[in-house]
Amino acid sequence: MNFEALQKAWQSQDAGAKVTIDADVLLKEVRRKQRQFRATIFWRDVREVGVALLSVPLWIYLGREMHRHWTWYLAIPAFLWIAGFMLADRIRQQRRQPKPGDTLRECIESSLTQVNHQIWLLKNVFWWYLLPIAAALGISICYSTWHARHSGFPVIIVAVISALVVALVYCGVYWLNQFAVRKYLEPRRQKLKTLLSGLNENSH
Amino acid sequence: MTAQEQETLFRRWLNEHLGLMLKVVRGCAMAPQDQDDLLQDILLQIWSSIPSFRGEAKETTWIYRVAFNTALAWRRGEQRRRKRHETFLKLDTSPQVQPSHVDSLPEQEIVEQLYTAIRQLPKADASLALMHLDGLSYQEMAEVLGISENYIGVKLNRIRKQLADQLKGVTDEL
Numbered sequence: 001m002n003f004e005a006l007q008k009a010w011q012s013q014d015a016g017a018k019v020t021i022d023a024d025v026l027l028k029e030v031r032r033k034q035r036q037f038r039a040t041i042f043w044r045d046v047r048e049v050g051v052a053l054l055s056v057p058l059w060i061y062l063g064r065e066m067h068r069h070w071t072w073y074l075a076i077p078a079f080l081w082i083a084g085f086m087l088a089d090r091i092r093q094q095r096r097q098p099k100p101g102d103t104l105r106e107c108i109e110s111s112l113t114q115v116n117h118q119i120w121l122l123k124n125v126f127w128w129y130l131l132p133i134a135a136a137l138g139i140s141i142c143y144s145t146w147h148a149r150h151s152g153f154p155v156i157i158v159a160v161i162s163a164l165v166v167a168l169v170y171c172g173v174y175w176l177n178q179f180a181v182r183k184y185l186e187p188r189r190q191k192l193k194t195l196l197s198g199l200n201e202n203s204h
Numbered sequence: 205m206t207a208q209e210q211e212t213l214f215r216r217w218l219n220e221h222l223g224l225m226l227k228v229v230r231g232c233a234m235a236p237q238d239q240d241d242l243l244q245d246i247l248l249q250i251w252s253s254i255p256s257f258r259g260e261a262k263e264t265t266w267i268y269r270v271a272f273n274t275a276l277a278w279r280r281g282e283q284r285r286r287k288r289h290e291t292f293l294k295l296d297t298s299p300q301v302q303p304s305h306v307d308s309l310p311e312q313e314i315v316e317q318l319y320t321a322i323r324q325l326p327k328a329d330a331s332l333a334l335m336h337l338d339g340l341s342y343q344e345m346a347e348v349l350g351i352s353e354n355y356i357g358v359k360l361n362r363i364r365k366q367l368a369d370q371l372k373g374v375t376d377e378l
Contacts, residue, residue, distance in 0.1 A: 003364060006337070006371075007337055007339065009315055011337070011338065011339060033244075034248065100249060100252060100256050100269075100270050100273070101253060101256055101257065101266055101270065102350075103348060103349055103350025104328060104331060104348060104349045105349060107273040107276060111276070194326070
């Protein structure tokens with residue numbers, strides 16, 4: 001059998017023959033899914049940026065309640081920086097989303113750009129997320145310890161334990177981010193690169 | 205574009221191009237549940253894409269682009285959100301072949317084997333194979349994929365060989 005005969009057999013299939021669609025219910029479902037998708041994106045942004053923003057009043061409240069000194073409030077600019085960074089990043093990335101009518105090549109290229117950016121973001125999570133808060137907390141712990149140094153050895157123990165707890169939490173967060181890169185993003189990037197090279201004339 | 209116009213166009217595309225969408229679905233997913241999920245995703249993306257459709261591309265080119273792009277991003281099992289689904293389609297995607305001129309094997313079996321072979325190709329090649337079998341011109345395929353017509357020819361030669369290897373016994377002179 002030659003290719004034309006195969007093509008003829010292929011084109012003689014009536015792929016839609018056994019599909020019955022209730023168009024009204026389908027439209028309703030499609031609209032519902034679109035709303036659901038938008039809501040998911042909106043709430044994801046609210047959650048990520050909102051947590052950083054909500055930490056500000058909470059931090060102020062705790063500082064007042066516990067009569068903390070000024071170094072306690074150094075974390076506030078760190079929270080604001082994180083919220084601002086995430087918001088700006090989201091807005092910037094939304095503009096780079098693949099558009100529905102893009103060619104397959106354009107779609108792969110923009111998906112690859114997005115995955116590369118995600119990898120960059122997670123690999124550098126220490127610099128833009130962990131370090132600002134760690135620095136603020138570190139200064140606060142050192143300052144408190146220095147001022148209470150006359151109270152003796154227990155103060156130093158408390159400071160060391162606090163620093164260790166913070167460091168442990170930070171290691172966990174950092175490890176989780178790197179795990180996500182290795183487990184999900186790197187394979188996805190590799191897959192997209194392979195797909196793109198399949199469409200790249202120069203690579204053949 | 206008004207909501208009414210969007211709905212009218214969507215219904216028309218559904219009537220005229222559902223077969224095309226189903227071929228993409230079958231070429232990319234094997235299990236019925238996966239096919240159902242992918243089809244729903246493609247329908248959703250087509251609905252969302254309608255406001256951006258300016259008529260510069262042919263309707264089939266546009267639908268192929270949206271369908272392939274959705275299939276590219278789709279991952280098996282990820283979209284299982286069945287609990288709240290309303291049943292809007294009854295899907296039995298096994299191809300119904302109208303009897304015609306090809307002898308030796310029943311056509312339905314040939315088509316089944318073609319689908320199996322296509323699913324084993326890399327996604328970009330599978331897209332090309334589906335369009336080629338559907339009889340699209342080199343220019344149309346180039347518009348969907350975003351590569352030159354010359355390169356389409358090069359790729360199709362390779363894909364034909366790959367399909368021929370996988371369909372040994374079914375075809376003898378691809």
